[in-house]
Amino acid sequence: DAGITQSPRHKVTETGTPVTLRCHQTENHRYMYWYRQDPGHGLRLIHYSYGVKDTDKGEVSDGYSVSRSKTEDFLLTLESATSSQTSVYFCAIRGQGGLNTEAFFGQGTRLTVV
């Protein structure tokens, strides 16, 4: 199994509070991604990183920010959680082998905003 860990695995939070999800990898892969998964929508890219301090927005980035201060850690922050951000969040990593390189996923974080 690829060395990728997400924490926490489950979280319930109140509307308006900030929330930070952590993705940690031991593979030294360059690319890291945050996705959210909702019924009928597959996986939608929130933000991704292509190196330390190098990040870019995905297709559903509003209300989210990210940081990558070390190769192994990629943090996703919900600045002020809303009920629409209730979802399952997946982190993925990918090496530098080109467009066809396999992406490895964490086990997900189930976030509920009440």
Next chain:
Amino acid sequence: TQLLEQSPQFLSIQEGENLTVYCNSSSVFSSLQWYRQEPGEGPVLLVTVVTGGEVKKLKRLTFQFGDARKDSSLHITAAQPGDTGLYLCAGPGRAGNMLTFGGGTRLMVKP
């Protein structure tokens, strides 16, 4: 934005039946990947197709990349309950190092 549309969204069949699921786009993709996701887990790569018209086989699963590289299909022969899961296609996004996914096909194979 390069969109990938998958069909059908849901499929429930009996063990032993054959099925095909589709991944379509109006854009040309340099490659497409297929992933399978089981409940409570992250997706796992099944195959990558890179050449128009390419066919790859993985036991009872056959993957095809369209000649124009705008579509792909996954055919399962004699489906087993262990094939149950969410099947996702994915391809490079608007920036080359992005990875964009289709909405998925949720397959249930009943014994």
